[in-house]
Amino acid sequence: MANIQTLDPDASPLAYYGAELRRHREAQGLTQPQLGSAIFCTGSLVGQVETTKKVPTRDFSERVDAALGTDGVFSRLVGLVLRSQLPTWFQAYADMEAKAAYISTYQAQLVYGLLQTEDYARAVLATGMPDDLEGLLAARMERQRILERAKPPLAWAILDEAVLYRPIGGHEVMRAQLQKLLDHATHRWMRIQVLPFEAGEHESLDGSFNLLRFDDDPDIIYTEDRISGHMTANPETIREASLRYAHLQATALSVEESVARISRVMEERYGARP
Template identity: 60%
Template sequence: MTHINTLDPGASPLDYYGFELRRYRESAGLTQKQLGSIVYCTGSLVGQIETARKLPTLQFSERADIALGTGGALSRLHELVMRSQLPAWFQQVAELEARAIEICTFHTHLVHGLLQTKAYASAVLGAVERSDLEDRTSVRLARQRIFEKVEPPVFWAIVSEAVLHQEIGGPEVMREQLAKLLSFENDPRINIQVLPFSVGAHAGLQGSFDLFRFPSDPTIVYTEGYGSGHPTANPDTVKDCSLRYDHLQAAALSLKDSAELIRRVMEERYGEQRDSGGDPVA
């Protein structure tokens, strides 16, 4: 257990956050319990965050910023803290997501992490390992803050129709997830196309991949294996995957038809089942 008096602010972004929170709190003349009562949590939780034993939430950071008059310092630091908690092999990808002006993704079996709901993300992350699941889920969802930037990236997602039918977390979780995909229907920066089963053989049969484009840096192709990620700027790979993505977009349903298919699957496959009296079946 990390002791508050020996906390090293240089050990990690989480340790630095805890060190700064403690410094701001003490400068304000507040105890942990007093700060907790102001930001609607326990003094014990404040202590756990100060000693890098608990991840701060964005809500906690925003409330603490107001209570301690930090000028938003903790909220700004929160993004770095959450990114540092990603698996080491994925941290570079999160940085690519944060810097890119355009992200193009193709997924064959699940919804991309930047579009996942909390329940869906939890079900995916908890499929094999359930320890620290709440924190790991929060870390994944924190990546979605890139869409809140003043100039968010343009995001194109092509998903296999199989993604809509792969029941992850149960019908209720899938209804919520597909409803979230539909919520972007009128957002010109977040575009979702479905590659239907009927297309047969296609340019993405080798698997999922992402393309990251930047104002001046080379385009990056990212593929993923079990516990490892493979970003590359190799011109031949980038050219090949860019061409494949063009073909996938041409083969996929239009944005309008994709939304209609998502809505149909949500209603027909994951809609509430009712008995003869019209009441939901448990």
């Protein structure tokens, strides 16, 4: 007799998802290979998701809903599952980011997470040698869904020019990443500025930060160190961060000049004309 692993649906969102997947599959009399065939994957992958050894993606969940006729159950569950895969110290920020009406970010080292391509994000996340790289990657890609809403948050990103030159993942990955920045730069709700090398010393030499504004809640500033993230709604800190961000905006290239700078770096450094 096959050794069927007992599942505790209360253990975590991932365990609940796996238990529900098994319950709905068995209710329709399907084996794991049969469901896998219906959703264009292996039965082994279905089994790994059911036993929490693999984190489901949104695409997997949508295919399961279509195959089992579950009326979006798994498409709704997967957001909760992927959010739970984020580092514990980051989950509170991700929750606030998803509720924000306005996001301002200054990034000194990397492209902001909401603007990263999948390959760029994979290369960034791999530097931390996580136990489940693909789970973390899926969670980061899930965060980006807030930009796909009918009414997304207004967003303003200032990127240090060094971000454009640091070859995360290699030249092909960087070409695609800079193209994504150019694509977003033309969106009505997004503005991207480049803080050029020629700016010299500036207001935020001590690092990156994010400023979140809400319709009905106090503003929040978020920073990170090597180990964790830090949020505060302290009015004096918010005031200082807002002033610093205004200075960065004034020092950075204009939006139009920034598009030209990204295009130039993309062509000259990564060998691709945007």
